[in-house]
Amino acid sequence: MTETSEASPAAPVKDNDPSPEPETQKMQEEEEVNWRQPPPRSTFDLPPYYQDPDPEAPQYLDDMAEFYLEAARRLPIAQMPRLACYLSLGGLLLGLNDPVTNIIVNAIYLMGSSRASDALPAGVDPVRHAADRASYVDIARKSRAALVVFMTFYFRHLTQAQAKRYLRAARHDLALAIGLVEHHRYAGSFELSPGCSRTRTALRYAAKVPMLLDDPHDLVQLLASRFPCHLLDPVLDDLRRGGQLSVGRVNDILNLLRHPWSPPPPPLPAPTPGTFHDADGNVTIIANIGQDLFSTTTITRHRAATLNTNKNGGFVTTTTISRHPSRPDDNDELAVAAYLTTGSDTESRLRSFLSSTAALQLQPDTNSLKMCLLDTIHGLYIKALAMLPSDHQPHLLGAMLAAGHCYGVMEDPVSNIIVNSIWYNARFPDPQTANEEDGATRAESSSLHGLIAILRADRGVTEQEAVACLRDNRRNLSKLMMTMMSSLNHQSLAAAAEAAKHPQPAALVAFLTTLLTSEKRDRLRSLLTNKSALSNADFKELNTMIAGNDVAAVPVQIMAAIPDPGQSALNTMPGATVPGFGIPGASIFNTMPATAPVQTTVKSYVRTKVEELLLDYGRNYPLGPQYKLGVICGMASKSWYCLGTTCYHVNFLASTLVVVPNDDATTSPPPECKLFFAEFWTRADDGFEPSKKPPVCCPIQDYHAFPGRCFICECALVRNVHPPCGNYFLRQEYSTDSLCAIAERHAEIGE
Template sequence: MALVPNPSVPGIRICRPKIISDYPLPDEESNSRSYLLKKIGSFYRKARRRLDSRRRRVQAHGLCVGLLDPVSNIVINSITDSCKGERKREGEVVLQEDLRRRSLDGLVVFLTRMFPNLAEGLAVRYLRVAKADVLIAACIIVSDHGIKGFGNSEAEPALINMALKCAGLAARHPDPKRLVYAWQKICNCMEDALGLLEMIQEPSRISQVIRQLAFMVTEGPPASELAVRRAWMLAEASVRRRPRSLQQPHTHLCSRTLQDTIHGYYLEALARLPAGSCFHRSLIKAGHCYGPLDPVSNIIINTIWYHTAFPPSMKLELNAIGTRSLHRVANRSLYGLASFLCTRYHGINFHQAVCLLLQADGNLARADPFLDPDSHLPYGQVQCHPDTGPKEAFLAAATAACHPNPDAQVKFLTSCKEVLETALSLLRRDSHKLSTQDVQQLARLLSPESPYDHDSEMALPPLPLKSYPLVDLADLYTVVSKGVNILLNKYEQMPNGDPRYELHTICGVNERVGGPAQWPPHDRGRFHVNFLATPKSPCGGKPTLFFAEIQSDGTYDSFCCPVALPLPCAAQIRCVYCEAMGTRIVHPVAINFRGRDSAFEMLAREKDPCQREEATLRIISHRRLMAENVHCKEKEDILYDGVDGHRNKFDNVSSLKVEEAMLLAPLCRYL
């Protein structure tokens, strides 16, 4: 990321995307793999001594992949394999070198399947830091990503179990399902298993211990996905005792966590704003999440203020917001937040600013302790006094975020503290969807010289959608909207037979969810969709976020289900197809969908037309291109440009330099 000074305004420091290749060089990765293979070899020697292979009780032929320390993983997996009659026949030799390489492949895939932005080269680097202990490496990655509460996350058991199965597939385990099942059963009685693993080193008790461990993985309590949290807690405790991290920080890893957090705030803001597309143009152009209030309130007041101060000349009749345009305003908000901190505190670089924002859950009032001295929010980690005032910092934020009128926004955000406090009290008074009256009151408060008039806006002429590419976009959202309404009608009904929910806003669409042969998928016909729907009960209520998988031809396998708004800085369920297209769709934890576990298992088997590592790099690179897009104009922008004449000059500039585009070109040649 580049910090760019502004010569016209001294002290202004603007953060902009700068894509660099921070993957390990071939020599470094080769040296790390050699080190890890030797380390894994030492684990097998220790496991053989524990299992006493000279008496042929159990051969130490199990994989090094599991949820305990590496030696214990080998012991547990060896006992599990022997219980299923997979002891090697007399004279059959297991090549130790092949076993070590297969285990290393499994460890690497375990990490890349848990974390969506982790290339295999970086996974190898983390494994070396963790001395080939895969769960310790995962804990370090969670810390470097800025992910919070992973051990208590609803998604955590599903991610670990999927990663464990993919690791078994990559390591050519004969039955990866059994590998996962055995570890779930071990985790059910973790304390007993740890005690037995300590006793196994006593020669007189080894036979008894092996029998008891074998009973655990075959006849013990029923397996439970949630039990894996106990293994994660043990690994976290070990990391706290021996803190480790990479000397070279990977800023893009924690940036993705912050962007996912910001995206969650935009979903919540859309749920608070009135239904329909009335405010979509203003949110896309100027609804950034920086400001003196909390992120969701900042998005709402920035949106309503811009909508009132720079009203549209036509209305857009579409119950969906552009997916990529929404992602881009979240990207812009991230660079606006970071530029604010870097301008306020000149000793902070972009990486440090992102880390401060992660600690504060993307809340600028928490990250900057001097922004609001009267606030009772927990202070951030900044230990020095500001180098500039809020006015200069907000100007840097507005410039970095490509605001259409930076000077006007700075004047708005710094002009009257009492006005913003009154707006915040109004937003907190009604935690549900804002009514038309609420919006009118906020508009008069934020921009008294040009108050919002709902009736006059309803009389505006509609934007014509007959010309290409407007008609193409309108057709896409019409198909999605029709599918969503069909699913809502079936999902839940009131006693009179009417649907319980009505569509509020479609807020995320991936129209390229294809079959396993497509990589990335490019056939239309199946969609992944996030939408907000409002209860139609007499009391109404705040809109609920839904996920839908829609087959456009109306086949039976379309479905929808509620999903929770993503928690700040939390892990999320993964989808191959949405990651391949760079869309931040929120997926369900407990329901299967196209692109979930089976697609990652296919990659682990290398059944993809390309090699596993190549496919993973392409997905990561495309996701990164979407995440770094700040300036590039999206096709959907034509919808919002057509609503008024307030064009954004930044939207005609490429966000990538020529050399940066060339750097990513080899990785994206299949997109």
């Protein structure tokens, strides 16, 4: 960056006398005081929690001043005086480019979107105003507030204090701050997409803080839109070159920002070839008969007769030919349009930044890393539950919550969960779990404690180093476990069971080290490895091998007491303690199998509603597989008593309905089990717009996906997995303070 002395060539200088006159020196001192202490009255009012004097202002105002003075140097203030007003009025640092580029783009955009009356007070010299550090106090405070809001809405488990530390280390370069958090949490490369739901949601809430525009949606559109490449490329070249912009180039930028690129409508998705059956016995056969050509043959009963049909034995056969053009490659779209951040030097700046002193001195918060690891382990439990045949899922659920930990002698955590659950269910029926609301949270926490204990015993590392090792391998824990198999012994397994507070640690260790022989482990491995679902035959063999072990001689201990939440960083926390939330959300893996008796009115209502939504989902996709509701594995809710309405967020497993002849039942593949997300309201209220939103019911492709923050689930302490499309409830009424209170509460329990 150009030095400050070069950043203000147009600043008024009386003459070349190095000793300023007393009046000039006094004026400079007053400006310094004004810069250090923000003026009592701002052009725009800030929210109440930002109106008080900011004690951290001296730590960030000086850094931001350099960015604003550099932006003023690049802009033609003398030729376009209004730019001085919008630079100090709306030049936010919010954006995914470097800070100076963000300031310039936002100021020019505000100039084209604001009222003509917006101008500097009469008698104020625009050039002098732009070169004055005190001119940017108010916009700097708003920028800092917007950046903190973005970070806390973009990252789960990130407190406000942590967000400020990351921003300070990155000198309030948002892209670098995001990269540093990703590096600490996931130790790998990251992809920052301006158009994804997670980014747009964070931008939407961050844009509300400064209140610069009548509709913050405009600013979100600016930062998350694509623009024609033939217009964008020369603008980006000039912005990143660092030279002064001409009046013509500023007008080009303004014209560009006013006309974002509109992508063509996506083509219809191509049908999936195959044979599909429905509950009425109808059959649909889809075949790909050529490039982009599909044949769809429907065999229905006589009552569904249509034109051009062939009646045969009471059935009607209908065949149609359709064309579904392939979707254009994303690279073709990028050749037409790109984001404002396209081609930026973010990756190179991040590599340089990560080796800097500021980045190296900032250590990741261990409790936040644990919370992120718990999200990963949560996905492992869902995957393990989805592998089980649907008829056996509810019967093993209690054992899985009580003792189905993910450590053991198998090479991957999902196999350990299944093996440990089957063994515990056979050896200790009717497990004494804490309760449905916190059983899964405790099981996941116990698994993490066990993994940490094994790593510490195996490698002699500290807890922080063990957590960092798990973080580095969070997407491939199987590989990490395979490296520890050779040194896994009675002592390390005993340490894991003790750290995890297993209800029967001695029996577990005896089962894993003595009764589960290497031959049986090899057979278990062949049954469990690389499978998304277990057939009934596979499960029967698993159950025979595991439950058939003679464990009667193993001493049975008194069941371990339910852990005290104050004893551990990751123990169970009671649901819905955040003020203002109504019906406590039941935590993940609530035991509500299809054959179980109705336990509560709420559960009965939720299950009936989910079944209706699943049926509607099948009607919307008649050519796809039909699903049957299995286990509801996550439920959270928020009630508005004054309106008499409640919003529910539900995760549930559903298995495909496959109709096969009896003679093929033994060889047919097991039904596929998928995780779904549903959002619905008990009733719509005309005075409450969110309640009128149509219900959402969609499958989840990635069990580890969590594209943004959800107050309903987080305040109920439920790790529901949400769809990447962002169709989940997030209201304006929640401030950054209430959002951070959730993460801070988690952190306090971990201390």
